[in-house]
Amino acid sequence: MNITDVLFYADAALILGSAVLAVSLRHVLHAALALMMALFSTAGLFLLLHAEFAALVQVLVYIGGVVIFIVYTILLTAHLGEEVPRSHPAKQLGALAGALLFCALLLAVLWAGRAWEVPAAHAADAALAQAGGVKGIGRRLLSAAPDGFLVPFEIVSLLLLAALVGAISIARKPAGDPGEGPK
Amino acid sequence: MNLSTAILLLPDALLLLAPFVVLFVDLFFNPRHEARPVLRALSWVLLAVGGALAAALCCGEREVVFLHAYRVTPWMLWFKVCFTGAALVAARMAEGCFAVADGHPARLTRPGEFFTLLAFAAGGMSVTVSALDLITLFIGLEMATIPLYVLSGFYRRHLDSAEGAMKFIIMGSLATAFVLFGYSLLYGATGHLQFSAIAAYLAEHPGDPLVRAAALFIFTAGAFKLALAPFHMWAPDVYQGAPLPVAAFLSTASKAAAAGFLVVLFYGPLAPVRPALAPVFAAFAAATMLVGNLGSLRQTNFRRFMAYSSIAQAGYLLLGFLAEREYAVGALLYFLVVYLTANLAVFFVYATVRGEDVAAVNGLSRTNPALAAVLMLAFFSLAGIPPLAGFNGKFWLFAAAAGAGRYWLVLFAVLNSVVALYYYMNVIRAAYIEPPAADARPVKLPRADALLLFVLVALLLVLALWPAFNRAVFAAAL
Amino acid sequence: MADPATSWAIAHSWLTLALPLAAFLVNGLALGRRAPRAAAAVAVLANFAAAVVALLVARDYFAAAHPAPLLAWSFPWLELPHFAGGLMLGIGCWLDPIAVMMLVLITVISTLVHLYAAGYLRGDPGFGRFFALLPFFAFAMTGLVIAPDLVQLYIFWELVGLASYLLIGFWYTKPAAVEASKKAFIITRFADAFFLIGIVLVATALGTVQFAAVNAPAAGAALAASPVVFGGHSCSLLALAAVLLFAGAWGKSAMFPLHVWLPDAMEGPTPVSSIIHSATMVVAGVYLTARLFPLFAAAGSALFLAETLGAFTALFAAVMACVQTDIKRVLAYSTLSQLGFMMFALGVADPAAPAGYTASMFHVFTHAFFKSMLFLCAGILIHAAHTNDLLGMGGLRRKLPVTHAATLIGCLALAGIWPLSGFFSKDAILASAWTAGRPWIFAVGLATSLLTAFYMARFYLLAFHGASRAAGRDAHAHEDLLMALPVALLAVPSAAAGWFAEKYFAQHMLPPGLHTAEHAAHAPWVPWLALGAAVAGILYAAWRYGRGFIPSAPKNPAVRLAWNRFYVDELWQVFAHWLMFTLVAAPAKWFDSVVIDGSLDASAWVMQKLGAAQRAWQNGLVQRYLAAMLVGLLALWLLGGLAK
Amino acid sequence: MNLTACLVLAALVFACGVFGMLRNRHIINILISIELMLNAVMINFIAFAHFRAADPTAGSVFVIFIIALTSAEMAVALAVVIALYRQRHPLDVERMKRLHG
């Protein structure tokens, strides 16, 4: 067991722990913080796996954008006052059982398909080392070559625009515009 | 890339441009944010797309690949025809909702955003079927979905609308998670995201269990969008909450996109695993038909009713996947085009009479005979009664299942359409036998709408009888 | 004397069929409603012409020393390819002695009855219709007797039944007539169904339906050779086929217990009763039995039935006739009784000693004349007294002299008094029964003769003698010329037919295939015994009714039983109604509406309930939806992943 | 550290997400669970890219796209949450059952 392993297992424990916390903490804000924790530790895992750029994006965009947005929403809606009540224990138990069953079956399916243990055409170590780096990814993202991702990159910008338009459209205060619907 | 290949890309280019045109018109030429200018802009662009599609189908080459990531072939063009057509009709349907008086439950506002998102969704669908790698496919499908989340929640003052949208988003996200898991497994198994590379890998390792597991996960995305049981439960709630044109779009273009998504994968890179999935298709088809048909019985809310009906139709659609590619794609396209036509016609009639309930068309044959005839023909087409094209569409699909030797499934499907006939005929009964409501009076249909309805109904007959369409879609699939 | 092969009349014997048909069509389509009198004229003339042709046919046919059966003409009607090597059904004319005899009988009596009806129904709103229907009957009956094969026979058999139905129900506004017509049709139809089964059976087994072939010994042998095995029992196909074919005769000739329709049929106009329900149609059953005599004789079963049923019916009907007071019903029961005579005469015959056969045909011949005449007389009486009830008549002999004379002749003929026609034929029948070695049948016949004489004398006395009991209804009693003339004309053969025809019948009326009759030793005492019985009957009647005795409602239970016709009608009613309506139809209807329709409705209900359940399950809670998606995913794995 | 461990980790995280999604009643909690699931998928991608893929860069690229997509989706989802909130609808999925049947 070398240092990478130690780091990995520690990180995995962290991820898992914060994931469990994220889904079991009753307070939304706490859950969101736990999620942030989980995502952070995942970024760490990415680093371990030489996916530096992914880790970077994870921290900057995911945590810095999405989770913060969640938190912001929580804060925005918090003064609605009442806490959402706890689920019925039977339901919680059901959810747990469902999740465990799901997990078991998922692992079973993976196990049934454990073809990964036979290594396929693995990338060369050198290539691997820079695969997760900014340079490699940047080149691929903006490349029109057969292995480039220029087209999806362009399209995702459309998607983001669409989401932006949509989110604004829905979230914008309706007070100003003339009545719409009876409610 | 010469002209005859470039022309294949023109429709997509125009379609992806459409939202910007709408936004542009709305921002700069529509200071009062009225519906008509943006609708007109969108309509013209979509008509241009249609023209481009026609041109591409007529004089285009068989294939063009753009930047190694985007491919257009004739069968994809037919899918795009579906998306464009549905968007066009849905847009026209929406116009009435923007025009109704303030306070009417069907009233829509913010036409700029509405039509922009509609165009985005259509564009996303178009991207989905043309994808050549997993990322494009994934992004395309999301682009086809996320605007619809918004559109289904577009009534900002309707709790129903927000509730539907919320359910749609939550369930859609779960489906996304599933499909992403599938992609990750596929990527893990093959080491690539490009379809060509995946196909090459599968050619070498045809029975890779990881790939099959991936295929199952990926199937969920299609199942969700097609509303196959038990992934269907969002559909009735979302349709009911959504504005009518959006429900129409969801039940037509969105299903076509999902079908396209499944075709892209299961007749593309994942073709080798498709035979192994035949029991999945069969079982899901059966369950979906049954659930859809049972749900439709005694529904009073029109959109809910149509949601269940669409679920059942998706069940029939799934039968197509039991056949080999040469047959299946043609049959699916045929079915989709006629299904879309009929469904849009039905929605259009309800949009015209502004009905929330199925009973809104009571006595329609007395007050609006032409509309009633449209409704009747469309429903009979959905039920699969000749000489309407719905009959052929279903027949082709049943033939697909029969060709795979699944006669029991065919029998089950046809018996299901007996149930479907029951509830469709109930609507026809309402229109033709029930007396009209006391305050019912003839609806004045704008000429463009009348023309559109006429075209839709005429299509139902023409597509059924004129073999050129059949030849075209089946030839396109080769 | 013309040779049958070149005879004009035989070649044109289709006219006997075509003329009444033409009259039916012309009257039915055109004249009946607009010009009823013209219709009557057309009908009478057509029948008259047919009668002339028939007489010419008879003359030419019997010109030969041993007239052989011949097919006068035939038109193809329906081909049955691939059936026993191909079979052509046709409409043809098969002439043999009994057919020619019947042909003459039918056309002649028909003409007279038409004439009579023109008087009888004068002023009736259905006058024109009647003169469409009666020629139709003549047409059908003619077709029946000249049929060369079973299918043609069956066709006209049914048409005759139809004519009977329509004519019994001629006064269709009268519920009793309507009921009677329905009853007649259904009961004969019941028998005909078995007849049809018999025809189908014979046709299938033999591949032919021609009488010539069916009656051939080879056919009997072929049928006898193939036993029918059913549930371990076996019986010869021949016996089965014969009984089934006989069933037709059973119904048509109203043998017990299918006799119940005939008395009710008297609801029809009297001319109808006269020709259809006494002289011609009802003897069709006898005729059929005679037609298929060789086949029946080979089988045995059918003749045994004919014999026992005939004898029983003869006695049974005679008993009932003794207590009836409705003038036409008396005659109807008398007809039943005489049909029984004819039937058992056939039953006792056998091909080697065909005396019974001859006697039966002889009786058919004589009976037709005097019975139709008696009915016509009854019609005149009814017109005169405006009632059907014998108790409402009396003392009419002066007002209706011709009728009186004719009735007297008829009654005596029927009673079997020498030298009137009935004596000869009845005597021949009784003799044949005795010589065939059937003493019990003979005894029954003798007893019936006695009863016959009694009730006919009773009939005569009650109608014509004593004081008038009509309470003035008979004030305008008179004899219409159109009605009296046929009666008078019929009186001649009634009186004389037996005398001059006896030899003729003995010579010619033989079963097919037999050319000379081996006349068995005639028991010389039989005629004397028969005559004695008749006289005894008459004397008893004279003693009872000659003194103006009026029968009151019967008190004697035995008489009451006979009066109530032994409750056979009621038994039929109950049985048929119970069987058909309660036992079968009602449960079938219940099954249809409750079980079959119910299961359909139930399946619809189940679908609705399933739909309701499915909608209840869709309860709006998104987490349930999510769980469903998970279930879907698990199902996917199970279907597509784990289950390889 | 090996591929199997990574995959098991991802599966467990995914299962956590499933659990949370089924258990929690607050809409935002459910959204958080979904984020966890997507996170699990990303782990998968990166792990596959590192240990096995012929084209390792693609894994990272896909992850980036997932993040982009997630932000879009979350933006819309949270917008709807706000819309619900604006209509004074509790953010409790068990009370979100106006539409049913």
Next chain:
Amino acid sequence: MIPTTLTPGALLLSLTWGIPTLTIVALALLPAARTRLIRWVSLGSALLNLALVAGLIAAWPAHRPPLGAEVPLAFAARIPWFDQPHITYFVGVDGISLLMMLLAALIAVCGVLVSWRVEARAKEFFIYMQVLLAGVFGCFISFDLFTFFLFNEVTLIPTYLLIGIFGTGRKEYCAMKLNLMLFAGSALVLVGLLGLYYASGLHTFDLYALAKVRFPADFQHWAFPALFLGFGVLGALFPFHTWSPDGHSSAPTAISMFLAGVHMKLGGYGCLRVAMFLLPEGAREWMNVFLVLATINIIYGAFIAVKQTDLKYINAYSSVSHCGLVLFGYAALNFLGVRGAVLQMFSHGLLTALIFAVIGMIYSRTHTRQIGELGGLMTRLPFIGVAFTLAALAGLGLPGLSGFVAELNVFLGAFARTPVLNKVCTVIAILSIVVTAVYLLRTINKVLHGPAQAKDEGLKDADLAERAAIVILLAGVIVMGVWPRAVTALIDGSIEPIVEQLAR
């Protein structure tokens, strides 16, 4: 070789459904208020069609293919239609289809005539009627199973509306029931057809191409009952017959006539043309079952008719019984049986149309169909009464009218088949004629006979249009009864190949 273009003959055949189709367009363009014109256009179209069919029949002897021809059809053309699945527009006629077309054309004319008084929504009425006609004619000329099935299904649309809008009684329930049950029957047919398409290995729906294939026994084992039952539902096979009494009784007069007279025959026609013709082994294997079912039909329908009190229900159950005779004839699997069945289809078509027409006329005058409330109508309505009587007589199989000819063939054919079961069933079937007599005579006695009722004073007898309809139908009934060779000459040559195939 069969031409693959629209030859003049094929064009004429197509016109049989083309004329109704064009009429639909014409009627759709007419203003709804001009009911007179609408009626005349409908009548003209029906007469034109009748003339066309008569012309085709006249031309048949000259155009019939020689015996043993591969495709024993006249005016045949096989025009490619769809490529995938492979479907042709394969039209042609043989004697059987000509006879059925004649039936349809006759009843169409009569149907228009008896609908002369339809005023409310007349335009719709006649349009739907023409759709029905188009479907039926198309069905009879189609020899590609897909088009056959298609035309068969076309008839569903108008049926629902005609009954639902213009019917009487529990019309909506009955219309729905009729449609659903027929559609369910089609489900079985559809499965069977697809089975034929694939199991033949030919990927074709061409009837005569499929006929050359010897289908494997295990395929025939399931496909035959599917097809026969499927068509049998339309032919009112027990226990799937209950749509027919309800549906036919609720329909308006002309539609009852057409549904019971022609539409139901599509079922019997399909059983023969498709199920038995293509799957002879299956037919032999299953026929005992269907024999028993058909026997039940015959006797059961008759007994239920005895208990009915509504005139239309009586006739509808009578139809169940008589249509059972069609299937019963098939079950004989020999020439006479099949011929009898075809004759019975024609005969029953005319008859039941006639009776429904008469019932409709009575109903339109007295406003009741309960036999308990009727009586003495012969005095008031002599023409209608005579027609009713004749129809009833033909129904009970009186010789000289059409029913007898058909029954004779059926009985002889069925009895000629060797198994004891056949013989027993034939005996039962023959005995049913007594029950038939009971209910028919009971009906006409109650309705027509007896003293005239005061409330019926002043009823008008049939008008000219109604008389014409009655005369046309009666003429058919009588001609077939008196001169059956006219009909058998038309069909015999076309039954031969089917029977040959059955023996294979």
